[in-house]
Amino acid sequence: MRGTKTIILGCAGLICLLGILSIYSSTALKEGAFWEIVYRRQILWVCIGILLFFIFAQLNYRRLWDWTYFLYALGVALLLLVYALGVARLGAQRWLRFAWFNFQPSEFAKIIIVIFLSRYFSKKSTSDISLLSGKFGICKGLVVPFIFVAIPVFLIIEQPDLGSGLMLFSLFLAILYLTEVKFRYIFLFLMVIILPAPFFWHVLRDYQKERLMVFLNPNIDPLGAGYTVIQSKIAIGSGGFFGKGWLSGTQSQLHFLPESHTDFIFATFTEEWGLLGSGVLLCLYYFLIRRGFAIAQRTGDYFGRLLAFGITLMLAIQVFINIAMNLGLAPVVGLPLPLMSYGGSSIVVTFIALGILVSIDRRRAVF
């Protein structure tokens, strides 16, 4: 449908525009050649993203069915490459260096895992067109997909990028739930994850432990790990109803808020645009996610349906975790706000995902 495409592109484009304005504002007073062009790079990425959006919207998403295993292999290979020779930045090794930009394979791994799971759970028996997933035993319904998901997720957590790893696990859970896998398997899986949690505490890196502790009480370390959360809350809280005005946010302009153009862009935005602006932003995200959900619900093809659910949930979970972390409601994990945060990989992947969504909507009538 033509309308859906316009609406999705309109919402996404508006969010990107607000994102670029905030990136411009938060880097306006920073010195150095790099900061002067940050917003221009973001504009470039958004343009590339929109181009890819149109390409994927034209593309028949059924082709992804055929490419699934190839894509999966590519994703794992890229993650291994990062593990072997990635570029370390901000204490994490997440990027691959290309000609003039850094490329973050974990972002691509997210969409690849969604495609993989959608394909895996939409197998049909030849005799009967009903889904098999409801009849899956514990091995096929839980263990095998978990192993497939765990390999890339392990590589991502190892980078270390706990935020994306946790996000993918919850996405995995959500897709299991939506795909009619028996509830007791999901329950079993949750138990297996939660019970040894105290053991995992020792596996976590020091800075991750610190962040969790600080999430529970930011004031234990106001100048260290808790600093960001406190400054982010101050930025959001001091915005007021109408905000301090574009380019006038003291928290982000004067660099009190770290990562003000990436993970904490929501705080930057809220400080300058106030409750009104952030309310509008939340509505835009909600609208986008509702659209995705609607597309999934009215799609007959099971692969397309799961894919649409997966993409929508991927978006929703990232938006929720990021904003909750800006508000101090979730621990600080390095997760970008889709479409807003500075970062090429995230922008491009989100636009590709939205393109696939539109493509699913266009072809649902075929089946």
Added chain:
Amino acid sequence: MDRIKIVSALIICMFAALALGLFNHIVLRGRAYRALSKKNSIRLISQAGSRGNILGRSGEIIAGSRLSYDVLLLPQDAGLETPALKELAAVLGIDFQILQRYYVNGYIAPSIPVVIAKNIDVKKAIAVAELKSEFLSILVRATPLRHYPYGKLAAHVLGYVNEIDRWRLTKLEDYGYKTKDIVGFGGVEEKYDYYLRQEEGGLSVEVDHRGKLVRTLGFRQPVNGKDLQLTLDLQLQKITEEKLYGRKGAVIIMHPGSGEILAMASSPDFNPALFVNKDSAAIREIIEDTDSVLTNRAISSAYPPGSIFKVIVAAAALELKKINLSRAFVCAGKVFIGRQEFRCWSIHGRQNLVKAIAHSCNIFFYGTGLLLGGQPIHDYALKFGLSRNTAFELPYEEPGFIPSPLWKRLNRFGRWYPGDTANMSIGQGEILATPLQMSRMIAVFANQGFLVNPYIVKSVAGNELNVNHKKAQSLSLNKDTISYIRRGLRDAVLDPNGTANILSTLKVNVAGKTGTAQAPPGAAHAWFVGFFPFNQPRYVICVFLERGAGGSAAAAVAKQIIDGMQSGGLV
């Protein structure tokens, strides 16, 4: 599908949680966060005005302000390793290492200049200012500091200035006082601090997360404090302080009609400049001195008045018609009241009121006192302004004390005996009074019956305070009462056996009364109160010597002072 509905509901919940979080931060706790955000980014750089001057009677500056020059270095441009420091070390003549230590220790943030040398002299300040053209980060700041052109003259009247203490801060916080403010301690500096106080001005600047200056938001001009003019005659003040020097005690010279304090000295004294220079060893010495150097003995401690109290007893007896001039007592050196023996300091023979005042005869006043009784003496003492504050303008005034039969029953659980009345009649026992109260009392006889309200501040910022001072109130004494007592006071000087006869050699006609107050253990306190010239009094004088042995010692000091005034052309 039920599962889809559940997930969709979950998403709605997630967004609702985010919206609630936003609402909580912005609407419910927004005010607190806004304050924090301001605290984050706004800094104040203060600029001090100068404290108001304290002037003498004819406008001489007793306590003014002088500029003290501090050298500061702005780390924002200078960095921590800087050639500017080397140059400064050469100009100031201070070792480079020491300067560097000050600089590193004093560092707070890049936008806050570090003080590396304080209170340098003007020549060096100019030399440093010349360096500024080369090194932009060097700043010379002129801070006004208290300055005393007359040294320690009138130190007790002025008080001193120092950093505000905890106790004062808790009281004054609501009036805009802050920690580290310089405020007055004691004297007019404390009492009139609100007027003398300068208003701080300064720059408010915006800084970034490293404390680097981003831009200036506003500037407020500092406001100087208001000037205070005192009634003190500096020439007179100098004379009194010189004559009192080396003794412990106080001297007050007052105008009998208006109550203007012309001189007020207390000894031992201190140099208020010590507190400006923060000479901690000397300050500790002052504070730990057992002679309580900081106490203004003219108002802040009360003593038994001894014989000068007899003037009040005489006035009471005349007013209540218990005696007249023809009533006489025979002094045989001692008298029995009850079973107790009361002594006079000499054997005077037959004494009437005038003679008894002149000779300070105890026997006469024992008799007169017994005719009066304890309560009327107490009442008259209060009428003459004793046992309560005079509402004088300096802080820490002592009210003194006058006993009464009722007080004795309530507090000592005993009867009031005639012996108590006898003791009271000669100013002994529990009676306590300050030199200021005694000056006020004797002024009644200099100005024909008016109790004046002493004051020391003439004007604030050029506005005369006369209007606000309470008018002298008439005690409605009989003309005869006043003239009889005046005769007695004059005879104390003229009579060869008068207690203040030493003053008869002066060219000016003095009238007065000496007092010797027993205060065991230790020597007696010496008093002299009087006024001159006798016919048209222009000065009331009160000399008090703590443990000064006898009234004649106080009279001798009074003589020196009046002598000094004569040679200075004041009388």
